[in-house]
Amino acid sequence: MTPGPVARPEGATHRSGATLARSNRRWFWLFVTPFLAGLLVFVYAPLLWSLCLSFFDARNTVTPNRFVGLGNYTYLLADRLFVDSMVTFIAFAVFIVPLTFACSLGLALLLQRITVLRAFFRSAFFLPTAVSYVIAAMVWRMTFFNGARFGLANTLLTSLGLEPINWLGGENSWYWLALVSLRLWLQVGFYMILFIAGLNQIDPQLYEAASLDGAGAWRRFWSITFPLLRPTSVAVSMLLLFNAFQAFDEFYNMLNTVGGYPPYARPPLVYLYLISFGGGLQDLGIGSAGTMILTLVILVFSFLQNRLLSIGADR
Amino acid sequence: MALTRRTLLTLSGGLAATTALAACGSNTGRTPAPSTAPGTPVASADPSAGRPELAQWYHKYGEDGVEQAVKKWAAEYPGADVSVNWVLADYEKTLSAALLTPTAPDVFEYANGPTLDMIKAGQVEDLTDTLGGARDDFTPSVLERVTYQDKVYAIPQTVDMQLLYYRKDLFDAKGLTAPKTLAELTHAANTVADGSIGGFFAGNDGGVGVLGLLLMWAAGVEEMNEARTQAAFNTSALYDALSGYKELFDSPGMVKSASADWSDASPFINGETAMQWGGMWDLPKVIEAHGDAFDVLPFPAIGGSGRQVVPFGAFSACVSSKSANVTAAKNFVKWLWIDSEDKQVEFSNAFGTHIPAKPKLFPQATKVADGPGASAAQFVTDHGRSNALHWTPASSEAYSTAVSNVIKSGADAAAEFGSAAEKVTAELQRVAG
Incomplete structure (x- = not known):
C-alpha cells in the first residue's frame, strides 16, 4: 500500500505566500533584534571605541584629547611584560590544546563503546562545563593546590614522605599543573560532546567493512575515525586555541594575592586588565592597543581556521 | 499551559531584550540628586525636600563593626542623604571603572589618597579650602602624601601601619633575641622553626609584594632622587639586600604559604608561624590569642647603611570631580x-587598632596608649616611611617585577633593577611633563 496525499487538517487556513513571508520576517526580526542590539551595544561599539582610544593618551579617562598615533602600539610591542604575556599564552596553549583535545577524543571514543549508563557518564563528564571558572579556581587554590602543609595535594605528598610544594608561589613551575588541570576539568566534557556528535556522523558500515577486512581497533581509528573526524577536530582545535587566548578567570583568581598579581603566568588578557584597571593603573590607551593587537591575532587564527576547515570540507 | 518551543523562544527573546535594556539603565542605587552648583551653601537646602543625595564608597575593612559604624555616621549627617556602598572585593579596580562614568561616587576613600594620575586627570577635587585652618592638626607626613603642588586632594581618615609580630615565648625558649637586622631575622626564623611551626611569613607570594619597598628602605636606599627626576634605587646596596632576603626566602624557616595572606594575622594566631609581617589593625586579635607571649618589631635593617623601617599610610577621603554635588560632598x-x-577617635579605638590622623587625638586613642600598640605608634614616629606620590603604579609594577624575578627566579639583580630603573625614570619624566 502506498501512502496517499496528506490531507490538510480540518480548520487549517490557507495563507498566501506574501503573508507567510511577512510573518516570517516579523518573527525573524523579533528574535534577532534583541541579540543584534546587544551585539552592537556591548561588542561592536566598545570595540570601535577601543580602536579609537588606542591612538590616544587615555590615562584615567575614556574621552581623551591627546593623540599619540601608533605610540601605544610601539610601546606595547617593545614592552617585555607584554611579550612575556604572549609567551605565557603560548606555553599555556602548548599544554592545554593537545591535552584537552586528546582527553576529549579519548572520552568520546570510550563513551561510544559502552552500552550501559552511557547517558549518565555523558552527563557526569559534561557537568563541570556548567561550573563557574571563578568558583572552580577558588576550590583549586584553597583546597587542592593550597601551598600550606594542610592543602590536599600537600597532605598527600607528606603522607608519602615527600616535602610539601608551594604550588602557586612561582619559584617553580608547579602552578602550570594547577592551571592546566583546572581548565582541563572544566572544558573536557564540552569538547567530548562535540566529538561524540562527530563520531555519530560516521557510517557504522565503514567499521564493519574494515573489520571484515581484518583491520584492528587501532587501524580502524587511524584510517576511518580520525580522518572522518577532521572537520570536528579542526573546529575543536581552533576553539581550544581561542579559549586559551581568552584565559583570564582561572589565572586571576588562582594567582592574584593581596600583594598584587605576580609577574609570572600573566596571559595577555590579565596583563591588559592590570594596565587598564588594576593596581591603580588606568591606562586605557595602552590597554586598548593591546586589545586591538589581540583581536588582530585572533582574526589571523580565524582566517587560518577557515582555510583549514575548507580543506577538510573538500576532502 | 503547555510551553511550546515557539513560546519559549519568544519569552527568551523578550527576556533578553528586557535584560539588555535594564543593563543600559543608570540605576546605581542612588536616587537622582538635585544639582548643586559649587559654592552653594548646603545649609540653605530645605531639609524636608531636595536634600542633596551623596554616594560614598569604602573598601571592605577586615575589622568587625566598621561597616555598621560608617553607615551610622552617614545616616547621622544632617546636611545630605548619604548612602554607603561597602565594596567587598577589588575595591581599587571597581572604583577606577566607576570613576570613568557619570555615576561615579561623590565621596570615596583611597589608600594614601588619590594617585598622581587621578589628580592630573582631574578625577578628584582640590580639598585645600575644605581643610582650611585644620591643616596643622594633621600629621605632616600623612598630609604631605595627599598633597600635590601645594594643593590637598584628600583628607586622611586614620593611619595604618605594618609591623612584625613575633612569638616572644618561643624566642625565649630558644635563647633568641628580637631581630634588628635581616641576618638576625633569618637566623631566628630557622632556629625557631620546627615540624610544628614555621619561622617567618609575609604573604602567600613569599613576601615579594608587601616587602618590596621595605627591602629598599631597610637597605638605606631611596626610590628616586630629591628632584624626583631619576630612579635612585639601582645600587649595590639594593642588590645585597635582595641577596640577603633570597637567603631567607630559600631557607627552611620561610613560610611561603599559609591559611591567609599577610594582611590577616590568622597564620600567626593559629600557630602556623613564629613571626609574621602583618598589619597593626589585627593587634586586638593577636593580643586575644597570645596575650603577652608576643611582641612587635619594625622591619630589620639590612647592610651597613641600613635602618629599621615600618611603612605607614592612611586611607583618605576624596571627592569626585564628577559629583553632581561637589560642595555637598566637600x-x-x-x-x-x-x-x-x-x-x-571611635574609628581608632573601636575597630582593630588604628592611629588617629591628628596627633592631638593620640591621648584619646586607648589602643595605642600602652603595650604593643604604643610600641607600634612609636615605630611610626621613629622608623615610619610612606611611598612617594611620584612613585606611580607603573613604577611600582616595574620595581616589584624585578624583585620577584630576582627572589623567585634567581635573575641577575643588576640587569633586573637596571631595566626597572629605566622604566621608573621614564615615568618620572612623564608625570613631570
Missing part, C-alpha cells in the same frame, strides 16, 4: 573627617 567630608573628632 561639606560631608569636612564634617566627618575634619570636624567630628569623636568619630575619628
Whole structure:
C-alpha cells in the first residue's frame, strides 16, 4: 500500500505566500533584534571605541584629547611584560590544546563503546562545563593546590614522605599543573560532546567493512575515525586555541594575592586588565592597543581556521 | 499551559531584550540628586525636600563593626542623604571603572589618597579650602602624601601601619633575641622553626609584594632622587639586600604559604608561624590569642647603611570631580573627617587598632596608649616611611617585577633593577611633563 496525499487538517487556513513571508520576517526580526542590539551595544561599539582610544593618551579617562598615533602600539610591542604575556599564552596553549583535545577524543571514543549508563557518564563528564571558572579556581587554590602543609595535594605528598610544594608561589613551575588541570576539568566534557556528535556522523558500515577486512581497533581509528573526524577536530582545535587566548578567570583568581598579581603566568588578557584597571593603573590607551593587537591575532587564527576547515570540507 | 518551543523562544527573546535594556539603565542605587552648583551653601537646602543625595564608597575593612559604624555616621549627617556602598572585593579596580562614568561616587576613600594620575586627570577635587585652618592638626607626613603642588586632594581618615609580630615565648625558649637586622631575622626564623611551626611569613607570594619597598628602605636606599627626576634605587646596596632576603626566602624557616595572606594575622594566631609581617589593625586579635607571649618589631635593617623601617599610610577621603554635588560632598567630608573628632577617635579605638590622623587625638586613642600598640605608634614616629606620590603604579609594577624575578627566579639583580630603573625614570619624566 502506498501512502496517499496528506490531507490538510480540518480548520487549517490557507495563507498566501506574501503573508507567510511577512510573518516570517516579523518573527525573524523579533528574535534577532534583541541579540543584534546587544551585539552592537556591548561588542561592536566598545570595540570601535577601543580602536579609537588606542591612538590616544587615555590615562584615567575614556574621552581623551591627546593623540599619540601608533605610540601605544610601539610601546606595547617593545614592552617585555607584554611579550612575556604572549609567551605565557603560548606555553599555556602548548599544554592545554593537545591535552584537552586528546582527553576529549579519548572520552568520546570510550563513551561510544559502552552500552550501559552511557547517558549518565555523558552527563557526569559534561557537568563541570556548567561550573563557574571563578568558583572552580577558588576550590583549586584553597583546597587542592593550597601551598600550606594542610592543602590536599600537600597532605598527600607528606603522607608519602615527600616535602610539601608551594604550588602557586612561582619559584617553580608547579602552578602550570594547577592551571592546566583546572581548565582541563572544566572544558573536557564540552569538547567530548562535540566529538561524540562527530563520531555519530560516521557510517557504522565503514567499521564493519574494515573489520571484515581484518583491520584492528587501532587501524580502524587511524584510517576511518580520525580522518572522518577532521572537520570536528579542526573546529575543536581552533576553539581550544581561542579559549586559551581568552584565559583570564582561572589565572586571576588562582594567582592574584593581596600583594598584587605576580609577574609570572600573566596571559595577555590579565596583563591588559592590570594596565587598564588594576593596581591603580588606568591606562586605557595602552590597554586598548593591546586589545586591538589581540583581536588582530585572533582574526589571523580565524582566517587560518577557515582555510583549514575548507580543506577538510573538500576532502 | 503547555510551553511550546515557539513560546519559549519568544519569552527568551523578550527576556533578553528586557535584560539588555535594564543593563543600559543608570540605576546605581542612588536616587537622582538635585544639582548643586559649587559654592552653594548646603545649609540653605530645605531639609524636608531636595536634600542633596551623596554616594560614598569604602573598601571592605577586615575589622568587625566598621561597616555598621560608617553607615551610622552617614545616616547621622544632617546636611545630605548619604548612602554607603561597602565594596567587598577589588575595591581599587571597581572604583577606577566607576570613576570613568557619570555615576561615579561623590565621596570615596583611597589608600594614601588619590594617585598622581587621578589628580592630573582631574578625577578628584582640590580639598585645600575644605581643610582650611585644620591643616596643622594633621600629621605632616600623612598630609604631605595627599598633597600635590601645594594643593590637598584628600583628607586622611586614620593611619595604618605594618609591623612584625613575633612569638616572644618561643624566642625565649630558644635563647633568641628580637631581630634588628635581616641576618638576625633569618637566623631566628630557622632556629625557631620546627615540624610544628614555621619561622617567618609575609604573604602567600613569599613576601615579594608587601616587602618590596621595605627591602629598599631597610637597605638605606631611596626610590628616586630629591628632584624626583631619576630612579635612585639601582645600587649595590639594593642588590645585597635582595641577596640577603633570597637567603631567607630559600631557607627552611620561610613560610611561603599559609591559611591567609599577610594582611590577616590568622597564620600567626593559629600557630602556623613564629613571626609574621602583618598589619597593626589585627593587634586586638593577636593580643586575644597570645596575650603577652608576643611582641612587635619594625622591619630589620639590612647592610651597613641600613635602618629599621615600618611603612605607614592612611586611607583618605576624596571627592569626585564628577559629583553632581561637589560642595555637598566637600561639606560631608569636612564634617566627618575634619570636624567630628569623636568619630575619628571611635574609628581608632573601636575597630582593630588604628592611629588617629591628628596627633592631638593620640591621648584619646586607648589602643595605642600602652603595650604593643604604643610600641607600634612609636615605630611610626621613629622608623615610619610612606611611598612617594611620584612613585606611580607603573613604577611600582616595574620595581616589584624585578624583585620577584630576582627572589623567585634567581635573575641577575643588576640587569633586573637596571631595566626597572629605566622604566621608573621614564615615568618620572612623564608625570613631570
